[in-house]
Structure formats: structure tokens, C-alpha cells
Amino acid sequence: MDELARWRRIDPAAADRLARRLRALEIFRHFGEIVVKTRDEQRLLQQLCDLAVDVCGYRMAWVGFGREDAERRVQPVASAGHETGYLEAIEVRWSDTPEGRGPTGRAIRTGRPQIARDLARDPAYAPWREEAVARGYGSSVALPLEVDEPVRGCLNIYAAEPNAFDDDELGLLCRLADSLSHAICALRLEQKRRAAERELRAKTALLQAIYRASPDMIFLHGPGLQIADVNEQTERFYGCSVEALRTLPPQRFIGPPHTPEEAFERVEQALREGAVDFEWVGRRYDGTTFPCEVRLRRLEIDLEQHPDAPRVVALVRDLTERKRAERERMRLEKLRSLGVLAGGIAHDFNNMLTGILGNLSLARSRMERGLRADHLLAQAESACLRARNLTGQLLTFARGGSPQVAPTDLRQVVLETARFCLSGSPIELRTALPDALPAVRADATQLTQVVQNLVINAVQAMPEGGTLTIGAELRDLGPETARAHGLAPGRYVQLTVADDGPGIDPEDLPRVFDPYFTTRTDGTGLGLATVDSIVRRHGGRIELISQPGEGTRFEILLPASEHPPAEGAHAAPAPAPARRRLRVLVLEDDPGVAEVVRAILESEGHEVELTRDGHDTIDAYGDALADGQRFDAVLLDLTIVGGLDGRRTLARLREIDPEVCAIASSGYSAGGEIADHERHGFRAALPKPYRAEELLDLLAALCERR
Incomplete structure (x- = not known):
């Protein structure tokens, strides 16, 4: 300082320039110490403002950040020196408005340092001049802080005298602003890193808690698709340690009919596709098996960074209770159906028995009086035949009859049966039955009953007339399609019977194939149940598609035959042979x-x-x-x-x-x-x-x- 006083006597102007450079260098030296010690952004900014005033002798210093609100105000976040309410008294913006055209607003908006050399005379400083002069501010510099993109911060330093900042001092202060910007960015990055670490620790703790407390079994499959780890529930449920699960043969924990090869294929599928869900049968350490639902998910991991990390997670849920509940629900549903069935059987048989007993009692009465009773006996016999037909339908539904399977001409059966059933009805028959349609493996008599019941169902649905369309086509079912239909892969003939009647109410669709379920007063409720039973016992499948007002469509898949139908399969019956004593x-x-x-x-x-x-x-x-x-x-x-x-x-x-x-x-x-x-x-x-x-x-x- 003595040297500076000597220079003031020799060259006052040079001494002033040196003093300004020295105070800028001083703030630089102390700022380095602050950055090393401070890990909080707000404290760093406040200490820098204090340093500018207390050590370097500036009149006032403050730091502000531009807000993204509609007015684009600049929000002060730290200040020091002879401020005395200045920042509360003024309004600074970074928009292109009178309040945003001062040094601070221009610095934020342009990204370049701005100097107001004489606040008392600078026209751009008019909005704040009175408050600034009253507090002894002569000049100021606004230094942009590039802490975001675009620039949104500013360091403002005020001196008491006008023209206080020369080029050398300005250069040093710009370097200070750059250093402050880097320090703020570093602190914010560190803050984000620490926040990310805290979030990661919290998520890790949460995942570990879920992993430990999950009621489902969790398997982690590592490189080679081997078991890397399991949760505690897995060890409890399987009755063994993770080491046993890792080292014992996979077959030990796989229930029939599955194999280890199938299990590894499922895991590889998850690696290829990302997600696979399926049902499985597992085996505990003690040998007991259980049904389960398995969800495999591929883990998105950087294998170069983490070559030993798990690749696939398997969530395994025990389905024992769910399957038991489903069986109980089905049992109750069957009991309900049996109740309907028993009531229907009792109703129909009581009606038939009434006809039989009534006609027989009348016949006896007439015969006792020497009168003929042939017509009464014929009516009793007719009631007996109706009862026989009813029991035949019931037994076909209940036990099916093992079909006498042979190559059968479906086209001929459909045409003969449909034309016979529709004779005298107002319904138009349309067919799409290719001549080259292969035979089906079926019992011709039971197949006739299927077609007859479906045609009669359509006739009852369209009493005022309509169109019945019957078509057939050959279909080759691959493994996936066949599995979706519950069938074995192979060649099938699809028979389609569609009417343009009123359709079926959605609430009734699940019960259409139930015995004795009918929505018609003249229906028995056994026709479609019998059709379903016959088709299933032929190794086929029937599906129903119907919407109210859009008609009803039945699609039946029957196994195709590799051989043509036998000649004379529908020949007329031979006359009854002569009888002799036996x-x-x-x-x-x-x-x-x-x-x-x-x-x-x-x-x-x-x-x-x-x-x-x-x-x-x-x-x-x-x-x-x-x-x-x-x-x-x-x-x-x-x-x-x-x-x-x-x-x-x-x-x-x-x-x-x-x-x-x-x-x-x-x-x-x-x-x-x-x-x-x-x-x-x-x-x-x-x-x-x-x-x-x-x-x-x-x-x-x-x-x-x-």
C-alpha cells in the first residue's frame, strides 16, 4: 500500500488504475478459497458479494436470476454492501422493456457484460436513477452468468465513483464471472448427482424391501440363464436355499409335463421379445407340485459395463388357491346347471308320463266296456317314443356316445339334412360347399344330428322367414392356431351355419350350450348342448358368434379324413327278413x-x-x-x-x-x-x-x- 501511495504522488491516474486491478485481483484470490470450501450455491453467492464489498471496497454487489414468468423479472438471490432496501425499491426485468433495458436486463438478454459508467447521467438507468444516487452508487457493471442455456443469471457490482471500471478491471471481473458460472454449474451438477444418488438409494431400498417382502417368488437369471439369486419367499415356498436352487438339477424343481429344455426356451424367448407370460407347474424341494403363473421380463442392462448382471427376472405366483376357487366356482356352476337339468327332465318326463298313463287308463276303460282302444294305445306309444328321443339326447349330452368314426361326406349330409328340415319353411337356403371338399372323420348319424339341430335352431330363430347360409372349407391348423382352439394341429374342415335372425343377447351367450337352457317357449334346451357334446367327442370344436340384431353364426371344426367316404354309405335300408322260431x-x-x-x-x-x-x-x-x-x-x-x-x-x-x-x-x-x-x-x-x-x-x- 505504501508503494501505491508513492505512485499516487507521482502519477495519480496510473495509481487509480493499479488500485482497480489490485482489488479485482484480490477478489479473484479470495474467490478461489471460497470455491474450495463452499458446497452450497446460496452460501457461495453470498460470500462472493460480501467479498466484493468488505475486501475489495465496492459500494454494493448482488446476484440475480431471470425468472420465466410473463413479466420476466430478475429475482435477487444474494447481496451485500450499502443496499439499504435498494433491491426491494426497484424492479428489474430481462425483457425488452424500459425496466429490462438497464445493465442487468441487457446482460441477461444478450449474454455480454454491460457497464453503466455514470448512473446519474445514463439515460438507460432512468427507472432506477433516483434510488441509486440516493445510496451513493456512481457506476456499475453487470456480468452475465452462463449457468443455464440460454443465459439467465447476472453478477452486479457497484462502485461509488463514476467511471470506476476500466478495461483491465472489467476483463478481470469477466473472468471472475466465468469462474463463478463454472462454480455454480459444478455445484448444481453435484447437487443433481447427490439427489440422483439419494433417489437411487431410496429406490434401491424400496426395491430391496419389495424383493424381500414380495408374496410372489422372484428369480434373477444371470449369464448362461442360470439362477443368480432368489428372494426369501422363493426359499420359503420351495423349502430350500438359493444354493440348492442353483446347484440341483433343474428337473428337480419342474413339474410334469414340463422339461428343463422348455424352461430354458421360455427364458431365451424373454431375452428375444422382452416379455413372456405363461402358466407352469413347479415342484418344491419335497417333491410336491403346484400350478403357477410365470412372468418373465428382460432387464435392460449395459452388458459391457455389467457383464455379470442378471439378464432376466421371473415373477412366479402360486395359483393353487386360485385354481381351487375356480374349481369350486365350476362345481357350483355345475350344481346350478344340474338343478336346471333335473327340473327340465322332471317337467318333460312328467308330461310324457301323463300322456302315457292317461291314454292307457282310457284304453283300459274302453276295453272293459268292449270298445276298441287302438288310437289311445297309439298315442301312448307315441309318448313313449318321444321319451326315448329325449333320453337319447340326454345321454348324448351326458356321456356322448363313442362315435362310429368313418370317412363321411359332409357335403352330402349337410345338403340332405338341411333340405329335409327346411321343407315347407319360409327360409331361403344358401350353400357354399365345394365339390372338392374332403371327407371328415365322423359318425354319419351323429353328424346328421348336429346339422339337424343347428338348422332347427335357425328355423326357430326366424319364424317369419330369412336366409340360412351353410358353408364349409378346409383349414390347416398350425401349432399356435390349434392351441388357441384347444385342438391338435392338423387338417380340419370348418362347417359354418349362419342365419340373419335377431341374434342372441350377450347375457345369454355363456349359457347357450348349457342343457335345458332356452329362451323359447317351444324349445327343449337340449339341441345345442347335444351339438356341443357330439362335436367335442369327435375331436372338434364349436364356436358361437352373435350380436343382437346381427344374426347368429356357428363355426364347427371337424378333423378332415385322408380317405374318401365309403361307397353306398347312405344306401336305402334292406327289407326286413323273414322270421322263424328261435x-x-x-x-x-x-x-x-x-x-x-x-x-x-x-x-x-x-x-x-x-x-x-x-x-x-x-x-x-x-x-x-x-x-x-x-x-x-x-x-x-x-x-x-x-x-x-x-x-x-x-x-x-x-x-x-x-x-x-x-x-x-x-x-x-x-x-x-x-x-x-x-x-x-x-x-x-x-x-x-x-x-x-x-x-x-x-x-x-x-x-x-x-
Whole structure:
């Protein structure tokens, strides 16, 4: 300072320039110390303002940042020196307005330093002159702070004397502003880094808490798709440690029908596609299996930076309780359906029994008075036949009948059945049935019933007339499409039956195939249930598409045959053969049925022997064979309650006489031994109930062939 005083005596102007440079250098020296020690932006700004005033002798210093509001105000954030309410008294903006054309506004707006050399005379300083002069401010410099893009900050320094800032001092202050800008950016970056670290720690802690507390099992698959880690729930549920899960063979934890190869393929699929969801069967350490839902997700990780990090996360949810609840819901739904079914059966059979009993009682009354009752007996017989048709539909629905599958001409069945059902109706039939359509593997009789029921359903839906369209086409189902339909891959023929009737209410769609569900007063509610049962037992699938006002469309997939239909598959039946006197052995455990069979056979002069148990039947047949009085035919009931049934009885009879002529009879559906009677050794089958003519004609035909 003594040197500076000497220079003032020699050259006052040079001394002033030196003094300004020295104070600028002084603020630079102290600012470096502040930056090293300060880690808070607000404290850094405040200490710099204090330094400019206390150490360097400036009149006042402040830092402000431009706001992004409509007025574009400059918000002071730190100040020091002889301020005495100056910043509260003035309004500074960085917009191109009178309040924004001062040094601060221009510096922020242009990004260049601005000097007001004489505040008392500078016209641009008019909005703030009175307040500035009153506080002894002679000149000022505004230095932009490039802390954001674009520039939004400014360091303002005021001196007491006019023209206080020469070029050298301005250069040093600009360097100071640059250093301050870098320091602010560094502090903000560090603040963001610390905030990001805190957020990362918080998220990591949250994820770890979720990982530990999750009720689902979580697997992390690392390089090579091996298990890298599992959560605690996985160890508890599987009953073993993560080390066991890593080291034991994968098959140990995979339930049938799945394989380790399938599991690895699923994980690789997740790596390729990003996400895979599927159901699975897992196996615990103790060998028990459980159904589960698996969600695989690819982890987006920089493998160059983290080559050992997990690649795929698997979320496994135990479905045991859900499956149990679904089974219980289905059981309750079945009970509800059974209630509807039982009520419908009781209603229909009571009506039919009323017709039978009423006509029989009237017939008896007329006969007691010596009057004819043929028409009453015919009506009773008609009611019995209706009951037989009803039981046939019920048994087809309940147990299906094993279809007599053969190559069948679907085109011929559709045309013959549809034309017959639509005869006399106001409905127009349109068909799209290619001549080259392959045969289907089906039972022609059951297929006819399917087409008949669907056509009748359309007729009932369009009583005033309409259009029925029936089409068919060949479809080749690949693995994915077949799986979507619940079928095996292969060639199928799709039969489509569509009407333009009123359609089906969405609330009724789930129940359309339920037995005894109908929306019509004249419907039985068994037609579509029977169709669904027959199609499923043929290895096919039926789907229903319907919207109110847009008609109804049934799509049926049936397995295509590799062979053409047999010649003469629909030939007219041969005339009934002539009858002769026969010896017939009957196994029937129901006394009423047994006596009716005896009466029918004896009415034609046949000799009849009745048995109620398979063992008695075997003894009777053996005795007759030993006496040279072989029975011409044996009628065997397949269901003997508490005794030897017809199938096992026939096996014993064939040991005695391989040529035994046996007829299978049953009140159950035309399935098993009835549908495939020849494979079980029977010469013919006669489902119950049957008329006298059917039994007598069958016996005559069998004996004629012999």
C-alpha cells in the first residue's frame, strides 16, 4: 500500500488504475478459497458479494436470476454492501422493456457484460436513477452468468465513483464471472448427482424391501440363464436355499409335463421379445407340485459395463388357491346347471308320463266296456317314443356316445339334412360347399344330428322367414392356431351355419350350450348342448358368434379324413327278413323289462329263457350246449347291478362257445360296447328303449346271416 501511495504522488491516474486491478485481483484470490470450501450455491453467492464489498471496497454487489414468468423479472438471490432496501425499491426485468433495458436486463438478454459508467447521467438507468444516487452508487457493471442455456443469471457490482471500471478491471471481473458460472454449474451438477444418488438409494431400498417382502417368488437369471439369486419367499415356498436352487438339477424343481429344455426356451424367448407370460407347474424341494403363473421380463442392462448382471427376472405366483376357487366356482356352476337339468327332465318326463298313463287308463276303460282302444294305445306309444328321443339326447349330452368314426361326406349330409328340415319353411337356403371338399372323420348319424339341430335352431330363430347360409372349407391348423382352439394341429374342415335372425343377447351367450337352457317357449334346451357334446367327442370344436340384431353364426371344426367316404354309405335300408322260431336266452335284471321281452318273443313263437345274473346265464348256456340245444341268440343287458354284467358274461360265454350269437342291450348312451359292439365280440346292439318290431327284426336278421 505504501508503494501505491508513492505512485499516487507521482502519477495519480496510473495509481487509480493499479488500485482497480489490485482489488479485482484480490477478489479473484479470495474467490478461489471460497470455491474450495463452499458446497452450497446460496452460501457461495453470498460470500462472493460480501467479498466484493468488505475486501475489495465496492459500494454494493448482488446476484440475480431471470425468472420465466410473463413479466420476466430478475429475482435477487444474494447481496451485500450499502443496499439499504435498494433491491426491494426497484424492479428489474430481462425483457425488452424500459425496466429490462438497464445493465442487468441487457446482460441477461444478450449474454455480454454491460457497464453503466455514470448512473446519474445514463439515460438507460432512468427507472432506477433516483434510488441509486440516493445510496451513493456512481457506476456499475453487470456480468452475465452462463449457468443455464440460454443465459439467465447476472453478477452486479457497484462502485461509488463514476467511471470506476476500466478495461483491465472489467476483463478481470469477466473472468471472475466465468469462474463463478463454472462454480455454480459444478455445484448444481453435484447437487443433481447427490439427489440422483439419494433417489437411487431410496429406490434401491424400496426395491430391496419389495424383493424381500414380495408374496410372489422372484428369480434373477444371470449369464448362461442360470439362477443368480432368489428372494426369501422363493426359499420359503420351495423349502430350500438359493444354493440348492442353483446347484440341483433343474428337473428337480419342474413339474410334469414340463422339461428343463422348455424352461430354458421360455427364458431365451424373454431375452428375444422382452416379455413372456405363461402358466407352469413347479415342484418344491419335497417333491410336491403346484400350478403357477410365470412372468418373465428382460432387464435392460449395459452388458459391457455389467457383464455379470442378471439378464432376466421371473415373477412366479402360486395359483393353487386360485385354481381351487375356480374349481369350486365350476362345481357350483355345475350344481346350478344340474338343478336346471333335473327340473327340465322332471317337467318333460312328467308330461310324457301323463300322456302315457292317461291314454292307457282310457284304453283300459274302453276295453272293459268292449270298445276298441287302438288310437289311445297309439298315442301312448307315441309318448313313449318321444321319451326315448329325449333320453337319447340326454345321454348324448351326458356321456356322448363313442362315435362310429368313418370317412363321411359332409357335403352330402349337410345338403340332405338341411333340405329335409327346411321343407315347407319360409327360409331361403344358401350353400357354399365345394365339390372338392374332403371327407371328415365322423359318425354319419351323429353328424346328421348336429346339422339337424343347428338348422332347427335357425328355423326357430326366424319364424317369419330369412336366409340360412351353410358353408364349409378346409383349414390347416398350425401349432399356435390349434392351441388357441384347444385342438391338435392338423387338417380340419370348418362347417359354418349362419342365419340373419335377431341374434342372441350377450347375457345369454355363456349359457347357450348349457342343457335345458332356452329362451323359447317351444324349445327343449337340449339341441345345442347335444351339438356341443357330439362335436367335442369327435375331436372338434364349436364356436358361437352373435350380436343382437346381427344374426347368429356357428363355426364347427371337424378333423378332415385322408380317405374318401365309403361307397353306398347312405344306401336305402334292406327289407326286413323273414322270421322263424328261435331259442333265445335273455340276461335282464329288471323283472318288468324281462317279462316284456319274454312276451314280445313268445308272441312270435320263440322259446325264451330268462336269467337275472351273468353266472346264471353262463350256466344256462352251458347246460343247453351240453344237451345239444344251443341257443340261437343271447340278449345281454350290459348293466347288472351287483352282478356279472353283460360284457364279462360274453367273455365267459365265448370261452364255452366262440360262435355264440350275442346282442348287447343297454339303457345308457350308444357308447362303449353299444357303439363299438363288434370289437367287444357282440354280433349286434339294441339300445333301450326299443319297440317289439325292432327286437324281432334284429333277431331275424342275425339268424338269417347265420
